Amino acid sequence: MDTTASACDCCCRQRIKEHFKLVEALFMAFHRNPNQQDLSWFVDMQTQNRLELDPPYQRKSVWTYRDKQFFLDTIFNNYPCPAVYLQKENTAKGPLYNVVDGKQRLSTVLDFHAGKIRIGKDFSVARLRGKKFIEIGDEDKTHFYNYIFMVEQIRSEAEVDWGEVFQRVNKNQKKLGEQELRHARFDGWLINRAESEAEDETFWRDVGVSSRAKSTRMKDVEFISILALVLLENDFVGFPQSHIDELYAKYDFNEDQLPENEADIEDAESDDFPDSEFTKDDLKNFESAFQKARNTLKAMEEHNQCISKHKRRITTDLYSLWAALVLDDDVGKMPASSLAETYITFMKGVYEAAELIKKDKPINELDPHVQVYFNNSTGAATEIELRQKRHDALTHFLKQ
Incomplete structure (x- = not known):
C-alpha cells in the first residue's frame, strides 16, 4: 500500500471538509431580505445621509441624458424596473445603505427630485414636458413618490468581500465591462x-x-x-x-x-x-x-x-x-x-x-x-x- 498517497488523500479530504465548513458558515451568516420600498423612502434616506451611492466597489456613472429620460418615463408610466440591491451596514450613526446595484436608476430619480434634471421636450407624458420636479403638479409628485422599487437588502454577520458581491450581481446581469x-x-x-x-x-x-x-x-x-x-x-x-x-x-x-x-x-x-x-x-x-x-x-x-x-x-x-x-x-x-x-x-x-x-x-x-x-x-x-x-x-x- 502506498502510505504516502494515502496520507495525501486524507490531507486533501480534510482540506475539502474545512473549505465546505467555511462556505457553510459564510452562507449561514449571509442574509438576503427581499422587500419593496417606494421612491420616497430613498429620498428620505438620502436626506438623512443614510444612502451611499458610491461605495468603493461602485462603477463610474455611465448613463447618458437619453438613458435618464427613458428611466423617468419608466417611473411616470409605472413600468417595472430591475431590483435595487442594498448592503445594510450598521454604523455608530445608524444604518447606512450602500448601493450594490441600482446606482444609475437611483441617481436619476434623486437628481430629478433635487432639480438637477429637466424632463425632455419629447417626453411621452405631454403635461410633464420641459418641467423640473418643482414645476410638476401635486398628483404627479404623488405618483413619483409612490413608485415601488423591488429591493434586496443584503447583510452579513461575517466579513464579506462586498466588491465580490457587486461583481457577482453585475456579472449575472451581464451589464458591466471587464x-x-x-x-x-x-x-x-x-x-x-x-x-x-x-x-x-x-x-x-x-x-x-x-x-x-x-x-x-x-x-x-x-x-x-x-x-x-x-x-x-x-x-x-x-x-x-x-x-x-x-x-x-x-x-x-x-x-x-x-x-x-x-x-x-x-x-x-x-x-x-x-x-x-x-x-x-x-x-x-x-x-x-x-x-x-x-x-x-x-x-x-x-x-x-x-x-x-x-x-x-x-x-x-x-x-x-x-x-x-x-x-x-x-x-x-x-x-x-x-x-x-x-x-x-x-x-x-x-x-x-x-x-x-x-x-x-x-x-x-x-x-x-x-x-x-x-x-x-x-x-x-x-x-x-x-x-x-x-x-x-x-x-x-x-x-x-
Missing part, C-alpha cells in the same frame, strides 16, 4: 495608478485613447493599464481578459507595504510583505520608465501629430508603438523628433495599404515592413504571434 468589474474587485496599486493616469494626463485624450464615452466604461483605464503591464512584465500582454485579471491580482498590493529593495525581502520574515517580489525600488524604476515612454510619445505628437493623425486604430497602433519604445532598447534611446518623422512615414504607408486593399489593389510595391505590419494588424490582431510580427516590422523600420 474593466468595470476590475474596478469593483481590485483596490491595489495597479488599478489606482491606471485610473489616476487616465484622469490626470491630457495626452491620452489628445490622441484618442480617452474620451467621454471610453471613460464612462473605463476603456481608457483598461488600455493604459495594459501599457503599464507591457512595461511591468517586459512582454506582450493584454489578452485574453482572464490574463489581465491574473496580472491585476499580481499587482494588487498597497505600495506602502512594499519592501524597499530585494535585501529587505531576504532579511524579512515570510509574512512581512505582500505576496509579491515587487519592491519600492522596482516601483521607482517603473515610474521612471513609464514617464520616459509617455513623454517620448508626447514629444512625438507635439512634433508632427504623428499619433493623432493616425488614430483610426489607436489601440492597435499605439500599443505597437509603446511596445517598440519600452521593449527595444535601441528604439527607446532614439530622439523623439527622429522617431516622429520615421513613424509618420511608416503609418502613412500602413494607411495607404488599407486604402489599396479596399480598392482590391495589391500592396506589394509598399515597403516590406509596412506590408508585414499591415497584414498582421487585421483579424485576430491581439494574438501574441501577430503582435510580435508587428513589433519586429515597426522596430526594424524605425531603426533604418
Whole structure:
C-alpha cells in the first residue's frame, strides 16, 4: 500500500471538509431580505445621509441624458424596473445603505427630485414636458413618490468581500465591462495608478485613447493599464481578459507595504510583505520608465501629430508603438523628433495599404515592413504571434 498517497488523500479530504465548513458558515451568516420600498423612502434616506451611492466597489456613472429620460418615463408610466440591491451596514450613526446595484436608476430619480434634471421636450407624458420636479403638479409628485422599487437588502454577520458581491450581481446581469468589474474587485496599486493616469494626463485624450464615452466604461483605464503591464512584465500582454485579471491580482498590493529593495525581502520574515517580489525600488524604476515612454510619445505628437493623425486604430497602433519604445532598447534611446518623422512615414504607408486593399489593389510595391505590419494588424490582431510580427516590422523600420 502506498502510505504516502494515502496520507495525501486524507490531507486533501480534510482540506475539502474545512473549505465546505467555511462556505457553510459564510452562507449561514449571509442574509438576503427581499422587500419593496417606494421612491420616497430613498429620498428620505438620502436626506438623512443614510444612502451611499458610491461605495468603493461602485462603477463610474455611465448613463447618458437619453438613458435618464427613458428611466423617468419608466417611473411616470409605472413600468417595472430591475431590483435595487442594498448592503445594510450598521454604523455608530445608524444604518447606512450602500448601493450594490441600482446606482444609475437611483441617481436619476434623486437628481430629478433635487432639480438637477429637466424632463425632455419629447417626453411621452405631454403635461410633464420641459418641467423640473418643482414645476410638476401635486398628483404627479404623488405618483413619483409612490413608485415601488423591488429591493434586496443584503447583510452579513461575517466579513464579506462586498466588491465580490457587486461583481457577482453585475456579472449575472451581464451589464458591466471587464474593466468595470476590475474596478469593483481590485483596490491595489495597479488599478489606482491606471485610473489616476487616465484622469490626470491630457495626452491620452489628445490622441484618442480617452474620451467621454471610453471613460464612462473605463476603456481608457483598461488600455493604459495594459501599457503599464507591457512595461511591468517586459512582454506582450493584454489578452485574453482572464490574463489581465491574473496580472491585476499580481499587482494588487498597497505600495506602502512594499519592501524597499530585494535585501529587505531576504532579511524579512515570510509574512512581512505582500505576496509579491515587487519592491519600492522596482516601483521607482517603473515610474521612471513609464514617464520616459509617455513623454517620448508626447514629444512625438507635439512634433508632427504623428499619433493623432493616425488614430483610426489607436489601440492597435499605439500599443505597437509603446511596445517598440519600452521593449527595444535601441528604439527607446532614439530622439523623439527622429522617431516622429520615421513613424509618420511608416503609418502613412500602413494607411495607404488599407486604402489599396479596399480598392482590391495589391500592396506589394509598399515597403516590406509596412506590408508585414499591415497584414498582421487585421483579424485576430491581439494574438501574441501577430503582435510580435508587428513589433519586429515597426522596430526594424524605425531603426533604418
